[in-house]
Every structure is written in structure tokens, then in C-alpha cells.
Amino acid sequence: MADGQSPQGETLLYLTDEQLRQGAEAMFFAYRGFTADPDRILAGLSYGRAHHRALHFIHGAPGTTVNNLLSILGVTKQSLNRVLRTLIEDGLVESQVGRTDKRERHLYLTADGEALEKQLTDAQRARMRAAFRQAGPEAVAGFRRVLEAMMDPEMRRHYQKLREGRG
Amino acid sequence: MADGQSPQGETLLYLTDEQLRQGAEAMFFAYRGFTADPDRILAGLSYGRAHHRALHFIHGAPGTTVNNLLSILGVTKQSLNRVLRTLIEDGLVESQVGRTDKRERHLYLTADGEALEKQLTDAQRARMRAAFRQAGPEAVAGFRRVLEAMMDPEMRRHYQKLREGRG
DNA sequence: CAGTTTACGTCAGTCTTGTTGACATTCCAA
DNA sequence: TTGGAATGTCAACAAGACTGACGTAAACTG
Numbered sequence: 372m373a374d375g376q377s378p379q380g381e382t383l384l385y386l387t388d389e390q391l392r393q394g395a396e397a398m399f400f401a402y403r404g405f406t407a408d409p410d411r412i413l414a415g416l417s418y419g420r421a422h423h424r425a426l427h428f429i430h431g432a433p434g435t436t437v438n439n440l441l442s443i444l445g446v447t448k449q450s451l452n453r454v455l456r457t458l459i460e461d462g463l464v465e466s467q468v469g470r471t472d473k474r475e476r477h478l479y480l481t482a483d484g485e486a487l488e489k490q491l492t493d494a495q496r497a498r499m500r501a502a503f504r505q506a507g508p509e510a511v512a513g514f515r516r517v518l519e520a521m522m523d524p525e526m527r528r529h530y531q532k533l534r535e536g537r538g
Numbered sequence: 539m540a541d542g543q544s545p546q547g548e549t550l551l552y553l554t555d556e557q558l559r560q561g562a563e564a565m566f567f568a569y570r571g572f573t574a575d576p577d578r579i580l581a582g583l584s585y586g587r588a589h590h591r592a593l594h595f596i597h598g599a600p601g602t603t604v605n606n607l608l609s610i611l612g613v614t615k616q617s618l619n620r621v622l623r624t625l626i627e628d629g630l631v632e633s634q635v636g637r638t639d640k641r642e643r644h645l646y647l648t649a650d651g652e653a654l655e656k657q658l659t660d661a662q663r664a665r666m667r668a669a670f671r672q673a674g675p676e677a678v679a680g681f682r683r684v685l686e687a688m689m690d691p692e693m694r695r696h697y698q699k700l701r702e703g704r705g
Numbered sequence: 706c707a708g709t710t711t712a713c714g715t716c717a718g719t720c721t722t723g724t725t726g727a728c729a730t731t732c733c734a735a
Numbered sequence: 736t737t738g739g740a741a742t743g744t745c746a747a748c749a750a751g752a753c754t755g756a757c758g759t760a761a762a763c764t765g
Contacts (some may be wrong), residue, residue, distance in 0.1 A: 395572075395594075400697050458654055484682060500558060513679060514677075517681035
């Protein structure tokens with residue numbers, strides 16, 4: 372294929388159709404593994420992956436507003452609200468009316484919420500840690516570089532902002 | 539944290555909780571980008587991501603049985619069947635009763651099915667190609683190494699088998 | 706101050722895609 | 736040949752996404 376070679380004749384094997392196909396399949400299979408462990412825990416709690424995501428990002432950005440969470444998660448407010456309502460009812464998330472802008476709701480995890488978030492994240496991180504350790508630091512750096520390049524620009528902004536906020 | 543340093547004192551920065559957390563967020567945001575382009579095409583066709591997956595893997599392994607597809611996709615046969623039925627009704631997939639074992643159905647893409655698969659895959663690959671090109675060959679190798687290590691063993695077997703089947 | 710915009714919540718309805726359970730057909734082996 | 740295992744289909748249901756419409760309160764703006 373024309374894509375197998377660059378104009379300079381330099382081999383770009385990682386850009387052949389077959390390599391791209393394998394990359395896509397790797398994403399598919401790996402994402403399944405990535406979510407498998409927390410999903411198992413959630414199944415017994417009448418919660419789903421959506422609850423995990425909410426807990427994760429509230430934990431990572433305490434005091435975030437509903438609107439901000441919305442744009443990070445990329446779902447509609449109706450969809451998020453269903454999840455958030457159950458989490459608040461169950462005492463895992465606290466919603467505080469904004470001090471300066473009373474229209475806003477600032478979201479925090481309660482002690483119970485932190486506990487569940489930790490449980491879910493620990494399960495997920497065990498697998499990630501093993502994968503990172505096995506692949507080695509250079510592979511991990513490449514992994515992150517490719518993923519970052521694959522994001523939509525707006526998602527990349529969120530990603531980088533979250534990184535900065537935590538150092 | 540105890541995890542920031544290996545017993546030998548060698549820095550393992552990529553295994554800190556914060557790095558693992560960033561890895562998880564990268565997976566989340568990148569997967570959204572990964573599926574965004576084909577999803578846009580599918581939205582106008584009354585098909586969903588499940589249809590794309592079926593087309594993708596039938597394309598990659600023509601003549602595969604329903605059961606084999608089931609274990610690759612990791613869903614129930616009832617779930618797959620709904621998707622498969624619409625694809626067959628719409629003339630994108632052909633189902634042939636097995637010659638030796640009449641319980642089995644062998645699946646093939648029709649010309650129309652191949653055309654849609656190509657359209658979807660091209661959209662997805664354009665983004666992957668850009669990401670791969672931007673990140674460079676070493677990053678791509680690391681990307682794949684980490685993803686492979688992240689898979690469930692059974693999924694990794696499927697992944698490797700698909701690779702072998704195509705060279 | 707009046708009108709508009711923003712932020713949030715909710716009700717109702719739909720769609721995709723996952724799940725169980727029940728059932729028919731086919732193959733194979735005791 | 737009969738019973739179990741494998742394969743696939745039909746029916747019903749649930750989670751979680753979506754749109755659209757509406758309501759309320761607060762903030763902003765001319």
C-alpha cells in the first residue's frame with residue numbers, strides 16, 4: 372500500500388492498514404479488561420459503570436459543579452442526573468449549593484463515597500499496575516502518548532486540566 | 539508512596555497511584571475518541587456500535603460461527619442474535635448452515651456488508667493513523683504492549699489468534 | 706427594573722444493547 | 736435409541752444513553 376512507505380522511502384510499518392486494524396482490536400479487547408474488575412464489584416451493588424465514572428471524577432475534582440462533570444463525562448444532564456440522584460440518596464455524594472453562585476451545585480464524596488471509590492479504583496489499578504509493570508516505563512510513556520493523540524481536542528483539554536490540578 | 543520506589547531504589551514513577559490514575563483517565567477519554575467517528579456514521583443508519591463490532595470481526599474472520607463470534611465479543615448469544623438478525627435482514631451479512639454440523643451458522647459479509655465495514659473502519663482508522671503518526675513508532679509499540687498486558691487472558695488469546703490468521 | 710440567559714432538576718418517551726428464561730433443533734455418545 | 740450437550744431463536748426485561756418539554760432560581764444585562 373502507498374501508506375506502507377513514507378515519501379522519503381522510510382518504512383512506516385506501524386501505519387499499515389493491518390497495524391491500524393490490530394491497534395483497533397487491541398483497544399477493544401483492552402478496554403474490556405480495563406472495566407471488567409470494577410464492573411464485577413458494581414454488579415452486586417445495583418450500580419453500574421456510570422456510577423463509577425461519577426465517583427471517579429468527583430473524587431479527582433472535589434467541589435466540581437454538575438455542568439463541569441457533564442462536559443467531562445460527555446453525557447446529557449438527564450443521564451447524569453439519574454446516576455447522581457441515586458448516589459446522593461444513598462449517601463455517597465453530597466451536593467452543596469454554591470456560595471457565590473447559588474445556581475451551582477458543588478459535588479463532594481462522603482466518607483462512604485470515598486470508600487467505594489477507593490474499592491473500585493483499587494480493583495482497576497491492580498490490573499493497570501500489573502500491565503504497566505510488565506510492559507515497562509518506555510511502553511507506558513508510549514501508551515499515554517498514543518492515547519492522548521487519539522482523544523478529541525475537548526477531551527484532551529479536560530485530561531490535561533485534570534493532570535495539572537493534581538500535579 | 540511506597541510504590542514510587544522499587545526495592546532497588548530505582549525510580550518507578552510510572553507505577554505511582556497518580557500515574558495509574560492518569561492512565562485510567564487516558565483510557566476513558568481515548569476510548570471515547572476511538573469510537574466517535576464510526577458512531578457518527580452509524581447514528582444515521584439506525585445501527586449501533588454492536589453492529590460495527592459484528593461487521594468488523596466477520597470481515598476479519600469470514601465463515602466464523604456464531605459461537606466463535608460470541609466468545610470474541612463477550613456478549614450473550616441473544617444479544618448478538620438481535621444484531622445479527624437485522625444485519626442479515628438488511629442484506630449485509632449472510633448466514634450459511636454448516637455442512638458438517640448443521641447446528642452451526644457460518645457468517646459472511648455480502649458486498650454491501652463489506653462496503654459498510656470499510657466505511658466505518660476507514661473513519662476509525664483515519665484517527666488512529668493520525669494518532670500513530672503523531673506519537674511515532676516507539677510510542678505505538680509501547681501502546682500495544684500495554685494494551686496487550688491489560689487484556690483478560692482469554693481476550694488476549696483471541697487477539698493473538700486474529701493476528702496470526704492475518705500474518 | 707424588566708427581560709434574558711445560565712444552571713440545575715424533573716417528567717415522559719424512545720433507542721441500543723446488555724441480561725434471563727424458555728424452547729427447538731441437531732449432534733454425539735452411552 | 737435415548738439423553739445430554741451444543742447451537743441458535745423468541746420473548747420479556749433492565750441499564751443507560753438520548754431528545755424534548757417544562758419549571759425554578761439565580762445571575763446578568765440593557
